[in-house]
Amino acid sequence: MLFLILTTLLFIWTFYDLYWKRRNFPPGPTPLPLFGNLLEVYYNCPGYEAFRKWNKQYGSIYTYWISTLPVVSISDYETLKETMIKDGEKYAGRWFFADFVKDFKGGEYGIVNSEGDLWRDQRRLTLHTLRDFGMGKNIMEERVMVEVDFLLERMAAQKDISVQNEMDIAVGSVINGILFGYRFDESSEDFVESYLKEWERRKGTRQEEYFFERQLEALVFDVWSAGMETTSNTLTWAIVYILNHPEVQQKIHEELDRVIQSDRKITMADKNSLTYVNAVVSEVQRLANLLPQNLFRQTTEEVTLNGYKIPAGTIIVPQISCVLYDEKVFPEPYKFKPERFLNKDGSLKVFPELVPFSVGKRQCPGEGLARVELYLFVANIFQKFRLSAKKLPSIEKSMSVVVIAKPFTCQAEERHQ
Ligand code: HEM
Known part of the structure; x- marks a missing residue:
């Protein structure tokens, strides 16, 4: 009798797990009971190969x-374009563990874990404020250059x-x-001050409802944390890859010597002339591929994908790591080849598939700042120094919030005495 009950239960469980819940x-x-497909991601740490294999197998x-x-x-990029880009609103939700966010942030505040009108309003404000910092007097460039100077001095x-330590200090200080x-002079208006001014401006209007202290705290926390690990680890990966490829360092130096012709600091005004440096930064971002599994979104309404009706509230993820390692677009995806970003005539080759900042309505709002940082730090480090390492840093990745490099040190010799 017991055997019959157990067999029936096992049958029901198997039927539910392998067919019913997936239909x-x-x-x-095929998901395993309790684990789902987590073990396969774990055994393929940091996960790229599990996602790429499923992509090949199931489309x-x-x-x-x-x-x-x-x-x-x-x-893949084409499907992302048809869904997350062309039909963005339907994919603009964010999925998160509600209890965790409540304990951690006091509620669904900030940008990363907020939704609906509050998210939309506060995201727009963040984008506008960061964009304004990048225009006119260019507070963004100024801030980064201050930290470039400090970093070069420390090095x-x-x-x-x-390296990781130095990049953390530099990038953390920029965001700070x-x-x-x-x-507190007139030219250093900061983000919090802009927020408080906007709050003041909206006093007494219906839109004041998105402004409260908890929201400001969560917003500042989001911008700080989302902008810190990502940028500082990308810079660390830049040093890892360039140290492992001395010919790339040599080409960067050649370009800097040919275009700049002095030991002066590199600024944003030089960006269009430093094609090779730009190609290196693009290739670093592609190969570093920081998020093997991107942040979870959720559908805000029913969508139809491959004939399947996916209800509102389903977790959906733009798996940008597969796009960045798509061998049809980027042959030999695990190799560091800045040349893939150069046209035959030496100009910069633009790939829509280069999507380290993701796509659609949740695309990274810090992209502008990150691009300024990556370019100015990389260009100025190599303008001033020739880097070497007694022991070459490993290119193997460990998983943290993003993929991180194993700790390493390097030596810096000044190029212009
Ligand atoms: C190399 C640097 C960076 C990379 C690779 C990066 C990448 C990303 C990615 C992949 C997402 C997830 C988008 C999605 O849901 O699909 C994201 C979101 C976000 N990033 Fe970045 N990011 C970087 C730098 C920054 C910086 C400097 C800031 C702030 C100044 C920032 C702020 C944010 C915020 C607030 C979100 C959440 C957006 C939302 O949910 O609406 N990021 N970023």
């Missing part, structure tokens, strides 16, 4: 399971430079400067 989702890898749209949660993944003073400002 309305695009096909994907661009497939479902995998994080424990008991279905995640619909979109993994020159050290025998063995702990932008959010809170260091000086």
